[in-house]
Amino acid sequence: MPFLRIQEMSHDFGGLRAVHNYNLEIGLGQIRGLIGPNGAGKTTIFNLITGIYMPTEGEILLDGKKINGLQPHQIASMGVSRTFQNLLLWRHMTVVEHVKMAHYSKISYGLFGAFFGTSKRQREEAEIEEKAYTLLEMMGIRHLSDQVVLNLPYGAQRRVEMARALATEPKILLLDEPTAGMNPEELVQIMDIIRRAHGELGLAILLIEHRMKVVMELCEIIQTLDFGQVIAEGTPKEIQNDPKVIDAYLGKERPI
Amino acid sequence: MRAWIRTSTSAFSQVPLLGWLFGALIAVALEHLVGTPLALALGLPKIPVLFGFVIMLKKPILIPSAILYVLCIYVVPIGVTTRLSISRTNRLAAELFRSPIVISVAVHLALLYAILHMWAGINDYRLLVLKLTLIAIMVTLSLNVINGYMGEFSCSHPGFMALGAYGASVFTVVLFVDDRLFGAAILPPALGPFMFPIALILGGLVASLGALAVAIPSFRTRGDYLAIISLAFMFIVKSLIENLEFVRGPRGLSGQPDWANLPTVFLWTVICVWIINNFVRCTMGKALNAVRDNEMAAEAMTVNTRRTKIVAFLFSAFWAGVAGGLFAHVLGYVNPGTFGIQKLAEVLAMVYFGGLNSVYGAVVGAVSISLLGEVLRPLEIFKWIIIPLLLILVMIFRPTGLIAFKELNVTNLVKPKQNPDEEM
Ligand SMILES: Nc1ncnc2c1ncn2[C@@H]1O[C@H](COP(=O)(O)OP(=O)(O)O)[C@@H](O)[C@H]1O
Ligand SMILES: [Mg+2]
Numbered sequence: 003m004p005f006l007r008i009q010e011m012s013h014d015f016g017g018l019r020a021v022h023n024y025n026l027e028i029g030l031g032q033i034r035g036l037i038g039p040n041g042a043g044k045t046t047i048f049n050l051i052t053g054i055y056m057p058t059e060g061e062i063l064l065d066g067k068k069i070n071g072l073q074p075h076q077i078a079s080m081g082v083s084r085t086f087q088n089l090l091l092w093r094h095m096t097v098v099e100h101v102k103m104a105h106y107s108k109i110s111y112g113l114f115g116a117f118f119g120t121s122k123r124q125r126e127e128a129e130i131e132e133k134a135y136t137l138l139e140m141m142g143i144r145h146l147s148d149q150v151v152l153n154l155p156y157g158a159q160r161r162v163e164m165a166r167a168l169a170t171e172p173k174i175l176l177l178d179e180p181t182a183g184m185n186p187e188e189l190v191q192i193m194d195i196i197r198r199a200h201g202e203l204g205l206a207i208l209l210i211e212h213r214m215k216v217v218m219e220l221c222e223i224i225q226t227l228d229f230g231q232v233i234a235e236g237t238p239k240e241i242q243n244d245p246k247v248i249d250a251y252l253g254k255e256r257p258i
Numbered sequence: 259m260r261a262w263i264r265t266s267t268s269a270f271s272q273v274p275l276l277g278w279l280f281g282a283l284i285a286v287a288l289e290h291l292v293g294t295p296l297a298l299a300l301g302l303p304k305i306p307v308l309f310g311f312v313i314m315l316k317k318p319i320l321i322p323s324a325i326l327y328v329l330c331i332y333v334v335p336i337g338v339t340t341r342l343s344i345s346r347t348n349r350l351a352a353e354l355f356r357s358p359i360v361i362s363v364a365v366h367l368a369l370l371y372a373i374l375h376m377w378a379g380i381n382d383y384r385l386l387v388l389k390l391t392l393i394a395i396m397v398t399l400s401l402n403v404i405n406g407y408m409g410e411f412s413c414s415h416p417g418f419m420a421l422g423a424y425g426a427s428v429f430t431v432v433l434f435v436d437d438r439l440f441g442a443a444i445l446p447p448a449l450g451p452f453m454f455p456i457a458l459i460l461g462g463l464v465a466s467l468g469a470l471a472v473a474i475p476s477f478r479t480r481g482d483y484l485a486i487i488s489l490a491f492m493f494i495v496k497s498l499i500e501n502l503e504f505v506r507g508p509r510g511l512s513g514q515p516d517w518a519n520l521p522t523v524f525l526w527t528v529i530c531v532w533i534i535n536n537f538v539r540c541t542m543g544k545a546l547n548a549v550r551d552n553e554m555a556a557e558a559m560t561v562n563t564r565r566t567k568i569v570a571f572l573f574s575a576f577w578a579g580v581a582g583g584l585f586a587h588v589l590g591y592v593n594p595g596t597f598g599i600q601k602l603a604e605v606l607a608m609v610y611f612g613g614l615n616s617v618y619g620a621v622v623g624a625v626s627i628s629l630l631g632e633v634l635r636p637l638e639i640f641k642w643i644i645i646p647l648l649l650i651l652v653m654i655f656r657p658t659g660l661i662a663f664k665e666l667n668v669t670n671l672v673k674p675k676q677n678p679d680e681e682m
Contacts, residue, residue: 052558073564074557084558092551094615094663095544102541103548107560109541113569116543119536127540170560 003066004029005206006051006082006174011060012230013043013050020046022230024060026208030173033200033207035221037214037241039250043230044210045087048176052084053077079107083172085163087179087210091151097162098147101134102127104169134169141165141195157188164195174206175199181216189216196220218242226250272676273340276354277347279369281336286376289331293380300327307383311633344676351674362672371524378520387632389520389588392527393581394624398608399534399617400577405606406614406662407538408570409550410480414472414488415578415605417495418465420597422579423586424499426461427511430454430587435513447515454517458526458583465579466572468495473571477564480553492602499594510593511586518587526584530577535617535666537573546570547615604631607649613659617666623659 004027053074115123138144218238228250300323310324354362378385404412537543548556586592612623634641
């Protein structure tokens, strides 16, 4: 059974049907790509899966359980993590605090521990911190751990967001244009990180990406979205040669 | 000359907290011993109550005497003793630092209390100002939880204080005081001081309950709209109490037993600072910052934002309520008029002056605005021009306040500032 299954999902913003009869099946260890021109509804699909919006129609099943209607934080603690297209970091917090925060749902010391600083809390906070440093090491940003994110260069901020997303210990990772605004060097690094997240952690990954090179290289199967509908689905090769895709997407924005 | 100044100031940077406390202790002891004769000799009518500022504003002719007094009693003794004892206090601090942190902190707090006790022992006015300042620290810190750490603009804190003040007062007056309104005391007054913590906690809980009225709307509203809701809450509480005949409405409630002595107020302030500082430094408390900086990202990272908001509001209101309870018992009288827009302005000034998202900031803000308010009292109406002006200046040059975004790390605070082995 696929880990995440979406059946006939539609979503309306007022009169605008942003997503129309969308279907997806993705198992652990798979990488899927989602492409399409601006305004096609890709980000909206992420927001629907993560519970920010509730689908007008259709079902989202995670590990066989229906999750539409749950709060975003509940869905997140069930193993769905994401990054945002426009980098939503906590501007006054440090890098390591970002990563620690992603452990929120696993904290068991409770309010009592939080108020009185019990030894259980000290132990748990120390564990969280250690995990956070390991992850930052893996992402190559350990040396930035005490910096406030506001002061970091863009590429580093992207990595902090990725580290934070991985720190929730997800089973599926939704990446919304993770390479936007990156230079070629940073691009190579982020692709490496995605590969490792996939290879070492065995995650399912759903990737929205504008750069053809990245999607074609990383993804096994790609869906193309236009005006909220999937107009083509297949391997990178099939997609590249599909006239409908060329029409809708590649025709408008030259592939890189 | 310049080099000499540089070396001596750099020496002062090596004074551990313990050293400063010792210095201050010497100063207040000195004031007890020779304060009155010195003041009279300098032509002052009595010991200047607030570092000479009040007298300077009242009688400008006495400015030199007041300055001389402050130099002789505070500045020079503190300067000399801290400077001379640097290596000794550092060694002592290091010794304490090796023992469990609790002991080190307890010693520092005991010293601090001794200083405050002696300072306030000079006259009742000082004592009152000190107690009200400690209470202001609690309120400022609790408001900082919402306005600083969680980034909402709450105007409801005078309302929470009022709920706490009345909650605690009704409890103590009904149980322990022969009162015209509530009848004879139910419990013997001897039990009182033991029950006082319960009264304060009860007041805090009443305030927390009231805070639900702001916390629940905060799920869906943010920013200006929530600020207006919280402002409405403050006015509702005020007019509710004004219309409650069983607490004497606008005439206010009096006769609270005088259990709010200095040790009690000091202890509650310490507990309040300790618990709030514990909370805001752990991951669960940092969730407030995440909600402030980006709520959507917080949810996506498994943070239960509704729970976080409820906890923040109830927790913050609790401490405002406790502070309100203490306030009522310090004054022995409370009326709803106290908890209006003027109080709000005062507390907001303390929070934004001192600094957002910072325990240090809350303490600095509360102490400086409280003292400034007292010191400028002789100027009457100008007081309300000078304080807002100062606030505007701070907002222009440091928009988040004097000491914003600084964590209070107790371990660093009590740590020796110099390796005891290297001699000066
Ligand atoms: N919160 C919203 N309210 C109304 N319309 C929205 C909202 N979010 C997105 N849309 C609209 O839905 C469509 C899909 O947007 P989006 O999912 O962001 O596209 P993509 O990520 O593919 O570029 C667009 O037409 C956009 O204007
Ligand atoms: Mg998008």
